[in-house]
Amino acid sequence: MREFAGKSVCKGIAIGKIKYFTTKENTVVKRKVQDTDAEIERYEAAKQKAIEELENLYEKAVVKVGEDNAAIFNVHAMMLEDDDFNDSVANIITTQQTNAEYAVASTGDNFSEIFANMDDDYFKARSADVKDIAERVIRVLQGVTDSRELGDEPVILVAEDLSPSETVQMDKDKLLSFVTRLGSANSHTAILARTMAIPALVGVEFDGDYTGHMCIVDGYEGRMIIDPKEEVLEKYRVKKEADDTNKALLAELKGKENITASGKKINLYANIGNPGDLGAVLNNDAGGIGLFRSEFLYLESKDYPTEEEQFAAYKKVVEAMGGKKVIIRTLDIGADKQVDYFHLDKEENPALGYRAIRICLTRPEIFKTQLRALFRASAYGNLSIMYPMIISVDEVLKIKEISKAVREELKAEGFPIGEVEEGIMIETPAAAIMSDELAKHVDFFSIGTNDLTQYTLAIDRQNAKLEPFYDAHHPALLKLIEMVVENSHKAGIWTGICGELGADTELTETFVKMGIDELSVAPGAILPVRKAIRDIR
Amino acid sequence: MKSFEYTITDEVGIHARPAGILAKKVKEFNSVVTISKDGKSAEAKKLMAVMGLGVKQGQTVTVTVEGADEETAVVEMEKFFKENL
Numbered sequence: 001m002r003e004f005a006g007k008s009v010c011k012g013i014a015i016g017k018i019k020y021f022t023t024k025e026n027t028v029v030k031r032k033v034q035d036t037d038a039e040i041e042r043y044e045a046a047k048q049k050a051i052e053e054l055e056n057l058y059e060k061a062v063v064k065v066g067e068d069n070a071a072i073f074n075v076h077a078m079m080l081e082d083d084d085f086n087d088s089v090a091n092i093i094t095t096q097q098t099n100a101e102y103a104v105a106s107t108g109d110n111f112s113e114i115f116a117n118m119d120d121d122y123f124k125a126r127s128a129d130v131k132d133i134a135e136r137v138i139r140v141l142q143g144v145t146d147s148r149e150l151g152d153e154p155v156i157l158v159a160e161d162l163s164p165s166e167t168v169q170m171d172k173d174k175l176l177s178f179v180t181r182l183g184s185a186n187s188h189t190a191i192l193a194r195t196m197a198i199p200a201l202v203g204v205e206f207d208g209d210y211t212g213h214m215c216i217v218d219g220y221e222g223r224m225i226i227d228p229k230e231e232v233l234e235k236y237r238v239k240k241e242a243d244d245t246n247k248a249l250l251a252e253l254k255g256k257e258n259i260t261a262s263g264k265k266i267n268l269y270a271n272i273g274n275p276g277d278l279g280a281v282l283n284n285d286a287g288g289i290g291l292f293r294s295e296f297l298y299l300e301s302k303d304y305p306t307e308e309e310q311f312a313a314y315k316k317v318v319e320a321m322g323g324k325k326v327i328i329r330t331l332d333i334g335a336d337k338q339v340d341y342f343h344l345d346k347e348e349n350p351a352l353g354y355r356a357i358r359i360c361l362t363r364p365e366i367f368k369t370q371l372r373a374l375f376r377a378s379a380y381g382n383l384s385i386m387y388p389m390i391i392s393v394d395e396v397l398k399i400k401e402i403s404k405a406v407r408e409e410l411k412a413e414g415f416p417i418g419e420v421e422e423g424i425m426i427e428t429p430a431a432a433i434m435s436d437e438l439a440k441h442v443d444f445f446s447i448g449t450n451d452l453t454q455y456t457l458a459i460d461r462q463n464a465k466l467e468p469f470y471d472a473h474h475p476a477l478l479k480l481i482e483m484v485v486e487n488s489h490k491a492g493i494w495t496g497i498c499g500e501l502g503a504d505t506e507l508t509e510t511f512v513k514m515g516i517d518e519l520s521v522a523p524g525a526i527l528p529v530r531k532a533i534r535d536i537r
Numbered sequence: 538m539k540s541f542e543y544t545i546t547d548e549v550g551i552h553a554r555p556a557g558i559l560a561k562k563v564k565e566f567n568s569v570v571t572i573s574k575d576g577k578s579a580e581a582k583k584l585m586a587v588m589g590l591g592v593k594q595g596q597t598v599t600v601t602v603e604g605a606d607e608e609t610a611v612v613e614m615e616k617f618f619k620e621n622l
Binding site: 078115119130316 | 557586
């Protein structure tokens with residue numbers, strides 16, 4: 001049994017036989033040519049053919065892995081049309097009176113070296129793209145087709161490196177996993193592996209050709225085990241089975257509606273704290289984003305994030321979600337989320353202290369910057385704004401005044417603004433009790449059950465001693481939620497739950513019967529909750 | 538000659554895809570469009586040269602436009618950078 005560590009780029013478990021791909025570099029021989037013009041023409045023709053190939057690959061990849069991942073082939077085609085690249089090839093052919101194959105190979109080497117020497121991981125990884133396009137043209141020039149065929153039995157593919165085009169041309173049904181020695185987490189190969197959802201490792205220092213050997217790839221732990229012992233194999237078989245069950249659930253429920261047996265539909269959205277979570281949101285088939293915590297912008301920054309920085313982040317998220325709803329919560333700094341540059345005083349009781357909307361209303365310049373960024377981003381998708389820690393109608397009126405002023409300011413400056421729903425979090429008992437009044441002034445409610453529970457029960461969830469007193473399903477809490485839902489419907493607005501309780505499948509039926517309109521949960525909880533909704537008779 | 542400064546907000550910087558679209562876009566104009574950063578510069582129509590500048594998020598580039606249609610080109614370029622980078 002031999003074990004190798006690597007960096008996992010896609011989670012999952014694969015068990016199977018290894019097929020090792022040697023990087024068969026096209027052997028390019030330097031030849032003298034007399035008619036250099038004809039040789040340049042030969043190159044031009046090969047280049048055109050390569051571009052056509054790339055266009056076909058693009059079409060194929062769009063279907064297989066989506067537009068975003070397929071775009072690499074468009075980029076490759078554009079790279080082949082690069083003036084510097086083409087000038088270099090023509091120049092080598094003319095001055096050295098050499099064949100096109102050699103000129104393309106040297107040009108490819110030179111350009112890929114430029115990228116390889118850059119100090120940024122993204123740009124470094126582009127050297128593989130340059131090599132890829134050069135090899136494609138050389139293949140066309142030599143009249144050989146890509147011969148890297150897989151056999152009939154599905155395999156774990158082990159290689160020095162794989163080019164993006166190699167990865168996408170492979171028959172997915174024959175592939176259990178990728179393992180490469182080179183390649184980074186940023187490489188297109190890694191991204192494609194993730195999209196195809198097969199376990200993949202990069203940076204594995206394996207020591208030879210193990211074709212035909214039994215192997216386990218553990219994409220959770222970043223491990224490749226060759227010739228595993230029987231007990232290890234057994235352990236992984238069990239693990240893989242659990243993994244498969246989960247994936248089956250996903251396959252079964254993906255694309256299905258969140259609808260009960262009696263036909264009631266619930267919106268099921270995801271909670272995220274960072275644009276980096278978007279992949280998980282889309283993979284788990286969320287109908288939208290029900291809570292986008294904007295704090296990351298403040299926590300990851302050394303100073304107040306500017307309007308432009310915030311705008312870029314919000315725009316990215318709404319664009320990535322297409323026309324789906326994205327509810328962004330304005331900053332909820334304070335309490336357990338502290339940021340140095342806010343210079344907040346130490347408090348005896350931070351959970352009941354100077355936080356969230358309380359900071360926004362006393363320091364409107366911070367609030368206005370965020371609102372400007374949000375309203376500007378609203379032109380690029382379906383954006384809603386949600387205000388946290390509300391206790392009174394008065395606060396809502398103040399917020400609306402500021403929000404209106406911001407919108408008018410932006411309109412005067414010529415910025416387009418989309419249709420924006422503005423809602424509030426119901427996370428204080430005061431807001432729940434006043435929900436009939438509050439409902440007259442907002443577009444929706446979202447119940448933050450974490451804070452609502454701790455304020456209603458007067459129990460600090462961080463304190464382990466209070467565990468025996470804590471009841472997550474306390475009737476007081478459920479009564480408050482029911483009241484909020486009723487009051488919202490009376491006023492013609494909708495209510496969702498974005499706290500942890502939203503993902504508690506023991507309560508899904510209770511919430512649905514109360515008439516809840518939306519549940520927003522962690523991306524990983526979407527499908528289990530969808531199942532719970534669909535199971536309601 | 539017209540020029541403007543722009544700070545990149547795209548998280549990966551001037552990466553392959555927008556650089557490729559930029560290269561195509563620039564060819565619509567007669568003007569020569571140049572991107573420079575820290576004394577290094579590249580013609581915008583040259584994809585690899587532009588990527589070779591290695592411009593990352595938060596860095597500021599100067600874009601200069603020179604030629605007969607520079608008035609319209611500079612406006613289009615500013616729009617392009619704001620929308621794509």
